Amino acid sequence: MESIFVLDIGTRTVMGLIASLEDGKLSVSHLIYKEHKTRSMLDGQIHNVEQVTQIVKEIVQEIRSLSGLELKKVAVAAAGRALRTVRGTAKVKFPVGTVITREDVLSLELQAVQDAQLALPKNQGYIPLSQQYYCVGYSVVEQHLDNITIGSLVGQRGQDADLQVVATFLPRIVVDSLQTVVEQAGLELFSITLEPIAVANLVLNPTMRRLNLVLVDIGAGTSDIAVCGDNTVSAFGMVPMAGDEITEAICDAYLLDFNVGEQVKRNLTDENITVTDVLGIEQNLKKSEVLTTLVPAVDSLAEAIAQEIYGLNGKTPQAVLLVGGGSLTPGLTRSLAEKLQLPENRVAVQQAGKLNNVLNLPPDSLGPNFITVLGIAYTGLTCPTMGFVSVNINDIPVRLLNIGKNTVAEALLAGGFNLRDLYGRPGMALTFEINGQMVSIPGKMGTPGSITLNGEPAQLNNTVRQGDKIIFTPGKPGEEAKATYGEVLKDYFGFCRVNGKNVEIKPVVKTGNKIISLEDNIVDGSKAEVVTKQTVKDVLAEAGFLGGSTEVTVNGKVLSLLDMSLCTINGKKAKLDDQVAPGDHIYFEPVKNLTVDNFLPGTVTKGTALQVYVNGEKVALQQGEKIWVNKNPAERTTPVQPGDEIDYQFCDKKFPPILIDIFNKINFSPNPPPGKTRLLLLVNNEEKEYTYPLQDGDKIEISWT
Template sequence: MKMKLNKNEMALALDIGTRSVVGLLGSLEDQKLVVHHSVVIFHENRAMFDGQIHDIEEVAKVIKKVKEKLEAECGYELKDATIAAAGRALLTESVTVDLGLGYLQDIKRSHIQQIELKALQEAERQLEKSNTGDLRYFCVGHSIIQYYLDGALIKNPLNHKGKMLSVHLIATFLPKLVVDSLYASVTGAGLEVDYMTLEPIAAIEVAVPENARLLNIALVDIGAGTSDIAITKDGSIHAYAMTDVAGDELTEYLAREKMLDFDSAESIKCQISTAEKLDYEDILGIKHEETSDELIETISPAMKSIATQISESIIQHNGKMPSAVFLIGGGSRMKGLPKMISQALELPEERVSVRNISTIQQLLYHPQDSIGPEGITPIGILKKALMKRHNDFIEITINGRSIKLFQTRKLFIRDGLAALQYDPHLLIPKKGESIHIIVNGEEREFYGEYGEPAIITKNQEVASLETELLNGDEVMVQPATTGSSATMMLYDILNDDYQHNTLKHNGEFTEVNCRLSNGDEVSYKTLNHTIKDTNEVAEKEEEDLPKNKKSITFDDSDDHDTDQKNIIEIKYNGNPLTITTPKDNLIFVDLFDYIDFDRSKVQGELILRHNGQPAEYISPIRTKDEVWIYWA
């Protein structure tokens, strides 16, 4: 009788590839990675191309066969699986962006975080512009290539002084379609995805020892359709790359040169590195016998092309030759290919090494079948599942919609909303409609009320855009509201000093309790023949105020009105500012009603800062707050 898999002891890893699906069942014993069972089943049909699933149902059938065969071998019922997205699906964008600081100041960590976020947003915009269609992407990582301060190169701008901070950044993205198709295939095989990572991350876990990850190493996974590259530096993956030349290029070249069908050429190619002589029959029925060296000589132009393109891609994404190159994947078995790559990179031959499972530290491999460099990635997936229990991908829900996020850093609600393409304007309260009244020949605008800000909760508790996200969180966002439209009675624009018998509404004499509508015309005379507008800002001479201090008072009543006003004292662009407002809860967006700031046309990048951090439109404004609003 089958027993349910105990995930504390065992884990199932699936390497879902273009040609086959590899399943490994293993555990950790005394800090050693133990592989108990291994199954490889090839796709019967071309259900995948270059690592991308095209036929979910066909791939699910193969995964199910792997699952059932492993269950028969181990006696456990398998419910959960660990998977990895192919590195060949990754897309990279390079961007350079500027952050104007307005004046000479110390570069703070918040400035660096802000410009990195800006660069990532620009990279995603570039990606969406260059790739047509409705594909959505996960940002799976980014690398800082160079900072600039006031145009000069600088390694670390933190605490330096400057007016303009710039960054050159490379960001890597994974199409959401890739993740969704993997999940659907695994689910279709009767399994649940317990954990997901990226193939290059998994491969590095076992192919590059931890004490070597500080070095600049290029890991190249040479598969059937593509060669995937991951470059390490300073302990992490610095960049991803991909070339669309790999093992199939050799197969196709051999098929053309020797008049073979694809399957026969593939079989010969796989034997070249192990057999001394090979017998084969071409499509004309002619039998041949050649040595492996002769066949290698035949395909050497194709091998040289692969080596050149891999080397050029490494240099392009690393900026220089790496310290070493590690080769994995079935294509790396080809005799002579490592030497060609070392020559193309001008590296010593010993610096380009094929990594077999024998190079994996603390590994016990029990299955009888032999496995070479093509086993590195599935073993890495297994190790990630057993030793790295935090998910590289987390799954959350926002307003009932399930989304997956790649977790290379702390994630916040704002990241989830960005992935969901949530309209940021829905977070900002809006004023109700204004009405325009012509008063004694002058057009006046009377504003509507502000609505309520958006209400954000996480797991039924009050949250904000900066609340951290964890796997399984449920987020609800109630959009901001639009306030009440302006309503006006005639007496709202009058004070006591008016002549009653002169009141006119749209040319007709009227009373003070007349309701006004948009576009109405009102006329009246005051006792001293002057017009007073109680919505007018009280003016004071600058010299009557303390130096560098402005007092702005919005007073909706005459001098005898005793309504309560709220006084808030803040610093605006470094200068004191006193705001007198009838609002009980002033928020950041309200400030535009109290400052002289031209938003009628774009004059650069709009910088909004609140207490040293990027401002949120719905953040409350309180006494002693510091705000910066300017065009950069």
């Protein structure tokens, strides 16, 4: 019957144990423990290396003396206080119609674990995080599909999937430190596990693990938490509060030394406790008063544990098992049940003496504070492979902590391989705005990668063993999305006919005031304005009818020749700014054979004066004319071309005449008659100013008032 030697170094005590398996049960041969003489450890951390080392050596020497064994190998456990629990997320976009498989979800979970790993402290910046931490477990807390919370992604159809995990990591330096302590004590490390796992292996038998149970190991400095469900231990956590907080509350209330306060806490089974405080005053403490004093501290500890359980489990568990010396704190089970909204009988303290799979426990070792050391022994005996598993990935040796059933995924994670590369990342999407609306074009899907295990095709959840060889071939990323504006706006293209000729109608793309070619590639993040409606003028320009100048300037005023042309849409007269739709028929006839006469006022003809009436008498104005084209003398019959500049005058004055011009044509005395002072000027019965322009046939009345 092979025995195992175990060391459990705790905040308050160090325990040594020799045990063996007897018909599948743990049989204890020797169990001794010693308390630290001073507070050489606080909250699970060593503060005085020499004192801790000394007490460890004393335990080893005493066990050797009692057992007569040489004790070369030892089993240890890393405390839960060293665990780092962080959250990570991962997202993926599936092609339309994809049925999400368990393998897809597992890959997404592990990507989230890697995301969580990035949040860990980088103790050694030049060493990859995968080589600074072991991942010892994770649990999925949230899953979403197309922005809807969902219980499980497996078997669902959708495009945008994401999930969040709570992952737990153990710093490798902790393992290395334990190994160093063991070596300095003259021992060899036989196996290593985590305290929460060791306790779970002993207390939670396989049939219990299908239930959603939480195991809390409350020591002196920390409270370690393990969550189980679906036949596995899925998550670990730690609260840096435990029995010492209760002791300190007693010390603060009654001015006691820490060791005295610890004795008061352990003697709370007595109705009256006599102590001497730090001032030398003797006090007689009543149990009921002390318990009342401890309520805030107990509630605070319960609240911290409950919040960590919610964070790890995402919901209220079915039951909670408490172990460790701190689990004996009065009122803790009741307070924790309230915080978790559980019946009080669903939060229970597990006693070592009541474990069915433990034999020959000494009478003084039956409490919950002895379960951790027993769990380390049980785990070391029932899981002989505990320790490390070495595998080879792409000819690179990778060591991972063997905490149970190790998988290909965990090996890749430990090796620092990016699991996002397994399926081949899709190419980058092209995202841009058109007329204020966001448009996104997905990149092409990548080419899946492959995994082989010892030469055979493998999945992420395949089990790996010592010496296995893994070949990981990353997938190839997809091409980035590319598109031109012409490709994106192809539905806006069409044809109309101009004078029987097909003319393509194209959208116009602008960024600011700059017109972009439809052949240009769209830039990611760009914003463009697209004009999809075109006018007659736009189509005529596309058809080539508007080449060169289309304007003439007359006496400084710009006139459009297009307005003088004949234009119809589908047989109806049209204007240049009318809109054109695909399929329209446009007829356009440019104006031809233009002369100066086409641009002179229609009321004036050569040799004819402008006629007005002044106080009933006909008066002729403006006889003769002067015309220039492009500054050169011209006649009415002079041809006019687009771009020409025409100037003309009638009667040496610029046409048309104004009201004051009539005084040069009539006899009018500027002196008013007696009693009159104001000159009244009426044009067509309306009073006008001297500068009023006259038209042919105007009736003018002049009088003094």
